[in-house]
Amino acid sequence: xxxxxxxxxxxxxxxxxxxxxxxxxxxxxxxxxxxxxxxxxxxxxxxxxxxxxxxxxxxxxxxxxxxxxxxxxxxxxxxxxxxxxxxxxxxxxxxxxxxxxxxxxxxxxxxxxxxxxxxxxxxxxxxxxxxxxxxxxxxxxxxxxxx
Numbered sequence: 001x002x003x004x005x006x007x008x009x010x011x012x013x014x015x016x017x018x019x020x021x022x023x024x025x026x027x028x029x030x031x032x033x034x035x036x037x038x039x040x041x042x043x044x045x046x047x048x049x050x051x052x053x054x055x056x057x058x059x060x061x062x063x064x065x066x067x068x069x070x071x072x073x074x075x076x077x078x079x080x081x082x083x084x085x086x087x088x089x090x091x092x093x094x095x096x097x098x099x100x101x102x103x104x105x106x107x108x109x110x111x112x113x114x115x116x117x118x119x120x121x122x123x124x125x126x127x128x129x130x131x132x133x134x135x136x137x138x139x140x141x142x143x144x145x146x147x
Contacts, residue, residue: 052095053098056092056095056096056098056099057098057099057102059092059096060089060092060096060099060100060103061099063085063086063088063089064085064089064103064111066085067080067083067085067086067089067111070083070085071083077110077113080110080113081113086111086114089111089114090114090117090118092118093118094118094119096114096118097115097118097119097141097146098141098146100112100114100115100118101115101137101138101141101146104134104137104138105134105138108130108131108133108134108135109130109134110130112130112133112134112137115137115140123136123137123140124136
């Protein structure tokens with residue numbers, strides 16, 4: 001039988017300390033790895049949200065320019081509301097609201113009526129001007145964190 005190699009107590013303590021440090025480093029690395037994955041997933045979700053926001057803004061601009069072109073010489077609000085491109089805008093629902101709010105903040109227009117349809121709310125009186133209605137909706141958007 002070969003006798004066990006004698007290791008002084010200080011060496012044993014050193015081995016224990018090294019082993020403890022390795023475990024601590026591994027735990028910190030695992031934690032960092034988990035946090036990194038969560039961070040990257042968060043970035044990906046934010047990127048997807050930004051891409052969707054850009055897409056909805058693009059679609060809104062495209063459809064709204066068609067609505068304007070197709071209803072430019074009509075004074076009928078029914079013609080505006082029944083326009084197929086107006087209906088497409090409202091079909092996007094709440095996803096398109098930020099784009100509408102941005103538009104009416106810059107230039108008040110009849111597109112504000114889309115917000116009545118999308119939200120199923122009417123926040124202005126019958127005798128309210130388009131400019132006043134747009135301002136009411138812009139304020140509503142701020143209050144409801146759409147801006």
